[in-house]
Structure formats: C-alpha cells, structure tokens
Amino acid sequence: MKKRLMLMIIAVLLLSANPFNATEANAATPNEITTYANKFKGTPYKFGGTTPSGFDCSGYLRYVFNNFGISIPRTAAEQYKIGTGVSKSNLKEGDMVFFSGTYKAGISHAGIYVGNGNFISATSSGVTVANLNTNSYWAPKYTGARRLSEVKNVATPVSKPVAKPVAKKALPVGQYYDVATGHWAVKEIKSLSTQSIITGYDVSLFKPNNDVSRAEAATIIARALKLKPVKSSAFKDVPSSHWAAGNINAVMKAGIVQGRSPGHYAPNAKITRAEISKILTNAFALKASNSSTSFKDVKGHWAEGSINSVTASNLATGYKDGTFKPNANATRAEYATFVHRAINK
Template sequence: MLATAAPIALPATHTQVEVKAASIGESLVSYGKKFIGVPYVFGGTTPKGFDCSGFTQYVYKSEGVSLPRTAEQQYNVGKAVSKSQLIPGDLVFFANTYKPGISHVGIYAGGNLVLNATSSQGIALVSLSNSYWGPKYAGAKRVIETSDKFRDILKNDPTYPAIEALTNDNIIQGYENNIFKPDEPVTRGQAAAIINRVLKNEPNQVEYFKDVAASNPFAKDIAAIREAGIINGFSDGTFRPYANMTRTEMAIIVHKAFELQMGDATAAANSYSDVSPSNWAYEPIAAMKAIDTTGVFKTSKYNGSTRASRAIFSTAIYNGMNAK
C-alpha cells in the first residue's frame, strides 16, 4: 500500500519457492527432459510426437528463441563450439544418419549426454560415446549468448540494457556465480533501497515503522523514501519490508521518485486493456508505457496485481532515470 486511501492487496507469503536453473542452457535442458519418452514422429513438432529438429525448435521456443525448422538449417545458426567446450543448451549435430550430411540434432545436456528425439526410444538421453551416435558427431553450435556479467540473462532480452546499466552503477546487484535471478520478486524493502541508491537521500531519522528496527538493513533507505513521500506505510503502522511489491506499486513509486509528467501517457494507457481511466493508479501505470524505451512495457496488458520481478523493476527504474 502506498497511501491509506488506496489499499492494494499484496500477494500472500510464499511457503514454497520454485528453484530455477542456474543458466538459460540448464533451463532448456530441464524443460526438454519433461518430454523424455514422447514418441518419435517424422515431421512432428508437438508433445504428441517430435522429430529431432521439431524437438529442439519446440524446447528453444520456451526461452523465446526461434530456430529454423530442419537440422540442416539449424546447423547454420549460432556460433561453432568445440566438443571440449560444450555446455548445457548447446545444439549438437550428427551427420549421415538417415541421409548424407547433417541429418540429426539434439541438445547437449551435460555429462557427455545429448537430449534428442531418437527413432527407437523417442525423446531420450544418449551418450556422445555411444557406438552409433559417437562416430556420427558432426559439430555443435551455441545459439544462446548470455550476458558477459550474468549467465541467466540473454543479451537480446529487452530487460538486459537496464540490468547492465543498473549493475554497472551499483544500483542493483547480482548474486554469486554470475547469477542475476531476473524472475525473483522485489520486496518493498529492496525497492526502497534500490530507489534510494539513485536518489541518495539521507533521512532525518531512521525509525518510522514498528516492523522496521534501526538494525534492519533497509532501515535508512525506507526512512529516506518515506520522508520523500515515495513509499508510505500501512494504516497499522507497519511498512512490511519483506512483502513482495506489485507492478502497480512499482509504477507509483517510479512515478513519484522521478516526478514523471503525464505527457502522452493518455494514449499509451488506452492500449492497456486491463487499465481503465478510472483506475486509481491510472496515471502512474500509463507513464510506464509512455516513458518506456525498451519495449518491456509496450504490451496489451499491464497486469498490475502481479509481483514485480527484479528484471521488470530494473527496467522501470532505468526508464525513470532516463525519462525526458
């Protein structure tokens, strides 16, 4: 909640957290393994039945990556990598299977194994040392290029410029092992800290809320943005620093922090089918699209009640910092 007159229903506390793959390649493999046992169908491109390139095309699409239809065509995309440099998610090609030349493709799964559509077992893991597949190995291509900083973000992801800029300026940080966790939620306390790293405000006092002690790592930032009127507390005297922030809350604090003007936001908001002009947060949400230079907010719906992820929040801050 940002003002007591306009309550927001915050998401319930999660008791279970989905464990995500450490890299996009590993995420591809994890997703592809769900189809182990699906039968081989020549020309198949769906979970009812796959051929080799139909399978790789389908799995890559889960990460928003489009591949050509055939194994031969897929061999012409990406960057060639040596067998000794294979990492999960790389495309692995074989030649002279049912026809001369490049004729089969799979996804490297790590541990010398390839996840692919076989005519005998359907989707299965096969060893590169296999007596049949080993001699037919023809090379590998790396289609997914992650950022130099984080191995769980694609360079062509529309949120990447924002994440790169904000991490370079130490406004938001990543995690160990070159992980950013772009889909993780942003809490109200984290949002306060991120905003105040941009504004650099010093509070007059620290303790304003009964659930934010002076020892809280976000205490000074929460106090600073409270004094600036950017994020207020709840009517019960709490701030709820560990509650996830919604996309509507995000829009409001970015709107306030960067003193955004309506500008051409009216036209932009009209294309959000789930945001009515009578919505109490209409103008801040409209501004998200009006100032967006990344394409992230150029969508048909805003989905304001959903939680703001680290990647989405970073993009909103980036747009706010660069708004003219």
C-alpha cells in the first residue's frame, strides 16, 4: 500500500513539472488587446485618470495592458522606453504608438494600434479612434511605436510581393487626383483651394469624403474671413502648440464659435451639420428665419434657428426623406460647398 501511494505521488509531481502541461502566464493575442481596449470607447478624459471613470492617455494604456497581467510604466515618455521598436510600415494590432508635442515637448501622448492605420487613445474628447496617416492633428505628431514581448504575435500569412506604385506628381493648385472633373463639388473645392482657404493632403489628394474636425472647420472660416490668428489660449484642450490654436482663438474672439463644454473646444471631434449651421450664421451674419422648419428632425433642436437661416439662404439643403440630419457629420466636400456659397451669396 505504501509503495503504491509513493508511486502515485511521484506521478503527480512529474506531471506538474512537465513544461507541456504548464499554462503560459501574462500572454495575450493582439486581437485580445484591441478588443478589450475598444470596450472603453467614449470613456471621458480625466487628467491623471487611471480607471474607467476617466482616463488620461498613459493611464488608459496601463489599465488595458494590466488586464492581461502586463505591467507598464505610468507615463507615456516612460512607456516609450520599453519593448521593441517597430517601424510604421510594420505595425500590428496591440502595438503601442506614441506622439510628440501635443501639450508639451517630447513624447506626450500614447495609444494602441488597432489596425488599418487606426489607433485608439484617451484624448480630450474621451477615448476615441483616429487614423495615424490621415488625421491632420495626429499624423504630423506621430513619433514611433513599441511592441511588448508579452503580447503573442500571431503569424502573418506570407503574401506575394506587391508591385511598388508609381509615385504621383503634384497637380496645379486646386486640382486633386480624387476630385474628378465631374465631381459635384469640384467648382467649390477648386475655388477655395486657389484662394488658400482650404488645402489638400500630400500628392494632390483632397479626400472629399473625409469628415471635418472642429479644428479644421474653425481654420477654414478664419481663412475665409481673413481673421488674424490670436495667440492667447481660449480653451484648455487647445494649447498654444496646437496647429489650429491661432485660428480657433480668432473665431472664438469674433463670436463665431463656442466650446462643446465650458473651457473645452474638442478640436479633434467631428463637426456636425447643426454646428456648421451655427458657425455660418454667425460668420456671415445671416438673417434669422422665423418660419417654422420643414425638416421633421429639426423642430425644437438647439440649432433650429441657424438651420432655418442657412437653408433660407440656400447655403445648405436637406435630404430627400425630409430630414436635415443636424447631428450627422459633414464631409470635406460638403463643408467646402457650404463655405463657398456663403462667401458668394
């Protein structure tokens, strides 16, 4: 009996010591990281915040990775020192991405790459997703990326080499590869471009279907009205180092725009059609329209008066279903058209 008991104990010890039976600790797949990170979309920003009641950028990353038993430093600058450097062209889901010069010099913002050029991070507008390559605020501030060894790398299928595209040449001012001659807004886009009121992207791209940020909207209005940039900082989330600070402060001083909340402008947030109506009404001193709106989704809306004014002035129109969609975002082509009509009304 004793001998049999000893044999059973030895067998248990051998099994528990077998590395093939061990569970790998602190391991997560890139998809698990990004899936968990996306759960916090919309969480409000809080300076020094480290919990779902409010995050700052580095606190958000720390919270996400800690869920998988991965401990990282507290600040974005310190987080940039860990892991292995990754080139922008080799980014994978779960990589940490970093930015410089957002509110101070050096590494000052961090996020998590979620694929297709997008990253998620805690910004002044809350936890949101933005594009590394096309976002006018984040793209020029991108600094680098780091990959943590604790995150399992899923093998990437080997694909056939893709032929390198032929580099395009810059077109004359006002012409864009993605705004064809027959585009419905080609005249307005060309006109504003030649007046330096609106600009495109590298290699003569306009990206007419991209949404317009509140920072871009203010900048375009400031240029259209030839307002002189104002250096003073009017909003807590628009530091003097922000690329659009001077124009945002100028249109605010002129009484054209307001913040989305006390002391906050939300420069990276997408502007809505209602907000555009209010901006155009203030910027171009449109006459108030007392007639009741014909749009079924505008009655009682906070911007009803402004929407009535821009539609009565033929600056904007509604949709075939009888709606104006005041809370929908406007594209770059639409905004260019609205501003062009206002200038030439």
